[in-house]
Amino acid sequence: MTQLAGKVALITGGAGDIGRTTAQRFIEQGASVVLVGRNEERLQQAAASIGSENCHYYAADISNDEQMRACVAFVLQTCKRLDIVLSNAGISGPIAAVEDYATADFEDIMRINVTGTFITLKHTMAILKANPEGGSVIITSSGAGLFGLANLSGYVTSKHALTGLMRSTALEGADDAVRVNLIAPGPVKSSMTDAIGADFGMTPDEYEKLISETIPMGRYASLDEVADMMQFLASDASRYCTGCVFPLDGGKAMH
Numbered sequence: 001m002t003q004l005a006g007k008v009a010l011i012t013g014g015a016g017d018i019g020r021t022t023a024q025r026f027i028e029q030g031a032s033v034v035l036v037g038r039n040e041e042r043l044q045q046a047a048a049s050i051g052s053e054n055c056h057y058y059a060a061d062i063s064n065d066e067q068m069r070a071c072v073a074f075v076l077q078t079c080k081r082l083d084i085v086l087s088n089a090g091i092s093g094p095i096a097a098v099e100d101y102a103t104a105d106f107e108d109i110m111r112i113n114v115t116g117t118f119i120t121l122k123h124t125m126a127i128l129k130a131n132p133e134g135g136s137v138i139i140t141s142s143g144a145g146l147f148g149l150a151n152l153s154g155y156v157t158s159k160h161a162l163t164g165l166m167r168s169t170a171l172e173g174a175d176d177a178v179r180v181n182l183i184a185p186g187p188v189k190s191s192m193t194d195a196i197g198a199d200f201g202m203t204p205d206e207y208e209k210l211i212s213e214t215i216p217m218g219r220y221a222s223l224d225e226v227a228d229m230m231q232f233l234a235s236d237a238s239r240y241c242t243g244c245v246f247p248l249d250g251g252k253a254m255h
């Protein structure tokens with residue numbers, strides 16, 4: 001039995017590793033999806049790799065109010081409804097100590113990760129509230145939203161801020177059965193983790209070995225394990241969960 005039959009999901013960062021894997025899962029579970037990202041070619045490739053008539057895409061920058069307004073209008077015009085918002089687009093920014101971190105880089109990461117998530121919610125909450133079946137909003141944060149990490153102050157600050165946005169929006173949605181939750185993955189086997197490792201001067205294998213030693217379960221999460229959590233939060237299986245932070249990190253957050 002499929003868990004998301006007839007549902008429509010908007011997924012920002014839809015061409016990235018987590019967005020694309022989750023989109024594929026949602027479609028397998030009966031949903032239609034609209035992938036959102038800035039680069040149309042990457043979106044087209046992601047949609048082609050998924051290969052379903054239920055996979056649509058729209059190029060927009062989540063930090064641009066007008067582009068996101070138009071994006072949501074496209075979703076409603078194309079799919080006729082909206083049930084699930086996966087606010088997942090994000091950047092990790094540079095690796096630098098606070099004293100060396102460029103202010104422009106800090107402002108950039110806050111604009112995309114925080115303001116962009118705010119804009120995504122701003123343009124979708126009223127639609128979800130008006131949906132007689134309610135809705136589910138999932139924000140992709142990170143372990144970086146739960147604890148500090150040296151040399152990643154922009155990323156860590158932006159991901160901590162998302163918890164506050166999630167909690168306020170969850171309170172606003174509760175009366176209308178719109179649930180808002182946040183997933184905080186630890187390192188996932190993905191190109192973003194490899195890129196962070198490269199910024200620290202390590203190969204993907206070297207970085208994976210180093211980081212895995214700090215994780216009680218001793219390994220990265222797989223993209224499929226992230227999709228499992230996304231499916232749970234998007235579906236009725238989590239119908240009484242709202243305002244929650246869900247770590248997905250092999251036990252790292254309890255340290």
Ligand SMILES: NC(=O)c1ccc[n+]([C@@H]2O[C@H](COP(=O)([O-])OP(=O)(O)OC[C@H]3O[C@@H](n4cnc5c(N)ncnc54)[C@H](OP(=O)(O)O)[C@@H]3O)[C@@H](O)[C@H]2O)c1
Nearest residue numbers: 013015016017018037038039061062089090142188190192
């Ligand atoms: N991978 C991990 O280990 C990990 C762990 C914890 C949390 N996360 C979080 O999970 C989310 C997805 O990560 P991922 O691993 O799938 O990364 P990814 O492969 O780099 O995907 C991120 C996507 O976000 C899009 N994006 C970036 N800025 C955007 C903007 N301003 N407007 C619209 N789209 C934008 C990018 O597409 P364009 O560049 O084409 O716009 C890209 O497709 C991120 O929020 C990340 O912080 C990842």
